[in-house]
Amino acid sequence: MITDDRDYEKSVICAASVYKQKVYFNEEYDGLPSKIKDEIRTKVITLAQKLHCVFIMGFYDDGYVYFETQTEEGDFFFDEVGATLETNRLEREERELIENLGVWYRVFKLGASL
Numbered sequence: 409m410i411t412d413d414r415d416y417e418k419s420v421i422c423a424a425s426v427y428k429q430k431v432y433f434n435e436e437y438d439g440l441p442s443k444i445k446d447e448i449r450t451k452v453i454t455l456a457q458k459l460h461c462v463f464i465m466g467f468y469d470d471g472y473v474y475f476e477t478q479t480e481e482g483d484f485f486f487d488e489v490g491a492t493l494e495t496n497r498l499e500r501e502e503r504e505l506i507e508n509l510g511v512w513y514r515v516f517k518l519g520a521s522l
Contacts, residue, residue, distance in 0.1 A: 416468040422448050423464040424456035427480055439516060451498065459494060460485040471513040473506045
């Protein structure tokens with residue numbers, strides 16, 4: 409899993425905004441099992457609310473999963489250090505899900521073989 413900014417294209421799987429109280433799930437990933445989509449949606453919404461931000465989960469174009477937070481200018485409720493800690497916790501606790509998402513992307517979107 410890689411969560412840094414690289415020179416790869418990004419594609420959002422799911423995003424939730426605490427500011428607009430909305431969630432977006434990319435139709436491009438409707439092929440994911442419903443249980444996985446629900447799990448992703450729940451995690452993204454929970455973290456957007458907890459961190460007071462827009463929380464994004466997506467794929468780099470090579471299939472690795474990334475997480476990103478965005479805030480509105482002047483949002484003093486957002487804690488950048490706390491967001492980093494929460495993202496790291498998510499990576500540790502959901503390692504299997506994240507790795508399986510990467511495999512799914514490489515097989516179904518990039519046509520790689522196992």
